[in-house]
Amino acid sequence: MKRVYNFSAGPSMLPEEVLRKAADEILDYKGCGQSVMEMSHRSSVFQGIIDRAESLLREVMGIPDNYKVLFLQGGASSQFAMIPLNLMVNSHKADYVLTGQWATKSWKEASRYGETRVIASSKDKTFTYIPKLDPKTFTPDADYFYICMNNTIYGTLYHTLPETGKVPLVADISSCICSEPLDVSKFGLLFAGAQKNLAPAGLTIVIVREDLVGHAQEITPTMFNYKTHVDGGSMFNTPPCWTIYICMMVLDWIQNTVGGLGEMQKRNQKKAKLLYDYLDNSKLFRGTVVPEDRSLMNVPFVTDSDELNAKFVKESTEAGFVNLKGHRTVGGMRASIYNAMPYEGVEKLVDFMDKFEKANG
Amino acid sequence: MKRVYNFSAGPSMLPEEVLRKAADEILDYKGCGQSVMEMSHRSSVFQGIIDRAESLLREVMGIPDNYKVLFLQGGASSQFAMIPLNLMVNSHKADYVLTGQWATKSWKEASRYGETRVIASSKDKTFTYIPKLDPKTFTPDADYFYICMNNTIYGTLYHTLPETGKVPLVADISSCICSEPLDVSKFGLLFAGAQKNLAPAGLTIVIVREDLVGHAQEITPTMFNYKTHVDGGSMFNTPPCWTIYICMMVLDWIQNTVGGLGEMQKRNQKKAKLLYDYLDNSKLFRGTVVPEDRSLMNVPFVTDSDELNAKFVKESTEAGFVNLKGHRTVGGMRASIYNAMPYEGVEKLVDFMDKFEKANG
Ligand SMILES: Cc1ncc(COP(=O)(O)O)c(C=O)c1O
Ligand SMILES: Cc1ncc(COP(=O)(O)O)c(C=O)c1O
Ligand SMILES: [Mg+2]
Ligand SMILES: [Mg+2]
Ligand SMILES: [Mg+2]
Ligand SMILES: [Mg+2]
Numbered sequence: 001m002k003r004v005y006n007f008s009a010g011p012s013m014l015p016e017e018v019l020r021k022a023a024d025e026i027l028d029y030k031g032c033g034q035s036v037m038e039m040s041h042r043s044s045v046f047q048g049i050i051d052r053a054e055s056l057l058r059e060v061m062g063i064p065d066n067y068k069v070l071f072l073q074g075g076a077s078s079q080f081a082m083i084p085l086n087l088m089v090n091s092h093k094a095d096y097v098l099t100g101q102w103a104t105k106s107w108k109e110a111s112r113y114g115e116t117r118v119i120a121s122s123k124d125k126t127f128t129y130i131p132k133l134d135p136k137t138f139t140p141d142a143d144y145f146y147i148c149m150n151n152t153i154y155g156t157l158y159h160t161l162p163e164t165g166k167v168p169l170v171a172d173i174s175s176c177i178c179s180e181p182l183d184v185s186k187f188g189l190l191f192a193g194a195q196k197n198l199a200p201a202g203l204t205i206v207i208v209r210e211d212l213v214g215h216a217q218e219i220t221p222t223m224f225n226y227k228t229h230v231d232g233g234s235m236f237n238t239p240p241c242w243t244i245y246i247c248m249m250v251l252d253w254i255q256n257t258v259g260g261l262g263e264m265q266k267r268n269q270k271k272a273k274l275l276y277d278y279l280d281n282s283k284l285f286r287g288t289v290v291p292e293d294r295s296l297m298n299v300p301f302v303t304d305s306d307e308l309n310a311k312f313v314k315e316s317t318e319a320g321f322v323n324l325k326g327h328r329t330v331g332g333m334r335a336s337i338y339n340a341m342p343y344e345g346v347e348k349l350v351d352f353m354d355k356f357e358k359a360n361g
Numbered sequence: 362m363k364r365v366y367n368f369s370a371g372p373s374m375l376p377e378e379v380l381r382k383a384a385d386e387i388l389d390y391k392g393c394g395q396s397v398m399e400m401s402h403r404s405s406v407f408q409g410i411i412d413r414a415e416s417l418l419r420e421v422m423g424i425p426d427n428y429k430v431l432f433l434q435g436g437a438s439s440q441f442a443m444i445p446l447n448l449m450v451n452s453h454k455a456d457y458v459l460t461g462q463w464a465t466k467s468w469k470e471a472s473r474y475g476e477t478r479v480i481a482s483s484k485d486k487t488f489t490y491i492p493k494l495d496p497k498t499f500t501p502d503a504d505y506f507y508i509c510m511n512n513t514i515y516g517t518l519y520h521t522l523p524e525t526g527k528v529p530l531v532a533d534i535s536s537c538i539c540s541e542p543l544d545v546s547k548f549g550l551l552f553a554g555a556q557k558n559l560a561p562a563g564l565t566i567v568i569v570r571e572d573l574v575g576h577a578q579e580i581t582p583t584m585f586n587y588k589t590h591v592d593g594g595s596m597f598n599t600p601p602c603w604t605i606y607i608c609m610m611v612l613d614w615i616q617n618t619v620g621g622l623g624e625m626q627k628r629n630q631k632k633a634k635l636l637y638d639y640l641d642n643s644k645l646f647r648g649t650v651v652p653e654d655r656s657l658m659n660v661p662f663v664t665d666s667d668e669l670n671a672k673f674v675k676e677s678t679e680a681g682f683v684n685l686k687g688h689r690t691v692g693g694m695r696a697s698i699y700n701a702m703p704y705e706g707v708e709k710l711v712d713f714m715d716k717f718e719k720a721n722g
Pocket of ligand 5: 460461462463511512514515
């Protein structure tokens, strides 16, 4: 058995101990004689799993009681429509900040269901920064204000949140969920495709303030109505049981092995600092993002030569550092160093980069 | 390690050899150093998995080239909206036959997006039969004609298909996909939640004639538009990779271990006959469905006493036959004997029923 360091932007590495536990239990989950892949979602055993996943997420993230937690299918991309369909129901207006491809896709989809306004964009500089926001420019009666908190492709993160007053703040936290503490009470709705920090692909987590549920637009498909899933306890229909089970184990790892989000943050800061410090000192490589908006999770970097970039991707892959090729819209390289990436993986990567620099600098 | 006989209506038993293979490969898929739960969906390794899953499904089901195969999220329930949103686009009319809860839910959802007509219903007798259909009563210019081919809750199956002429026939085959050969060319669209015969929960398979794609209603969310997923090769966004991987292995088992759908059908007929013959001869138990419409997959049965039903469920569970409790709308018992249920499981169940009958008859 061989294991590589997987720097994929998503789906991504999972804690090895979670994978080992899943393998151990795959034919017989805790003596029930069935795999979690086989059991009825209406069984008390599975109810125990989904309840534990929810209570762990509430504990890990400190989710207030007036927020509902939903375990859905459809990917983060489905939220791009579900959010306007469920929330754009009073003024039918919403504000968007465009900080990358995902925010832009979400804005385009919302524009089909109401009146959207782009408050700011960092497209002018290939999304390498988070725009400074002035609350005076926000739409006062907007149904919500939308941000993509961590921009997976471009490697930026909102280190401070926009002050939206009474307007509910909605955030895509797909690539930063559970990477550090977050004050959930500042948001109307949070959502994340779980395939980066929490689970395999096939699960979307939605955390929504309960007063925002139940007012969906008339045209909303039943399965796209948050109320359907709130009322059904995320089991209106068959949920992605296995993915929820892995998510439960990853949350347990965060809470009980790592020690909670405070400790998770320290680990992530230490990993990110190692890589950013190297990049800042390197004469061959440089990060593409302005220092004050850098992501803890996704670190894009380049050399000044397309040939060297390609050579680096090739050689690093051969050395067991996989998925370092940058997104085609940015080029160069990107190291996604999510929760499950050990410090040692970043350390070895930096060593490898250093050797590469000496050989090619 | 203990294994039970799991008669769940879905999620359901998977072939044990598939689970064992999944456990073996869980940390390192074929030497790539990653779990299928961790790998980028844009990697060539995963592209190989989804391509193989599709080609196996095409081979197993004999899917003609002018049909697209989609691997989606959202469950069969999402199709209840996707079908009208994508297909009710010319006359805005569709015909439905109500043979149970799933057909009824689907019809209600479609009625929100166009003009539906109920051509027939078997509600008068708790859905214990498939209504005889007269093509002269069908809407000649309907955009489609909808049936639920196998009714999971009530245990009925269409043994002959309605003659819909030029009107595309749409069928929910969630609980009978790959249980026996099916002439795909007779349908405009087929769909199935994969969690009964093919995979864990979290994957929906859609097989759609290509001329029906690309005409969705204006209000259709991007993720609910078949064209999105046809154009993206089921990877417009992150697909449920692990579930597709298990599906690939189950299809390989059907094709190469069982020997294809002809052999699968023989196995399923043999299992069902054993149970139905027993029920027909039993003085305590009886099947609830008229013989000519019986399902090969779901076998509801009752005694005439609620107490005995409850006693049977309790004692059978203790003996390692789990999930035999009938759906609350039918009561009694239901044995779902999907592809992965071995003959031996049904044999042992019938033995157990026989002993129970002797002790309680
Ligand atoms: C920030 C962000 N939002 C949304 C998505 C889309 O997620 P999904 O593929 O689950 O639809 C991604 C995927 O990488 C992402 O990084
Ligand atoms: C025939 C049929 N259709 C649809 C469904 C709903 O499937 P899902 O839970 O994937 O939405 C089921 C679930 O049991 C079913 O049996
Ligand atoms: Mg981005
Ligand atoms: Mg530098
Ligand atoms: Mg039914
Ligand atoms: Mg009888």
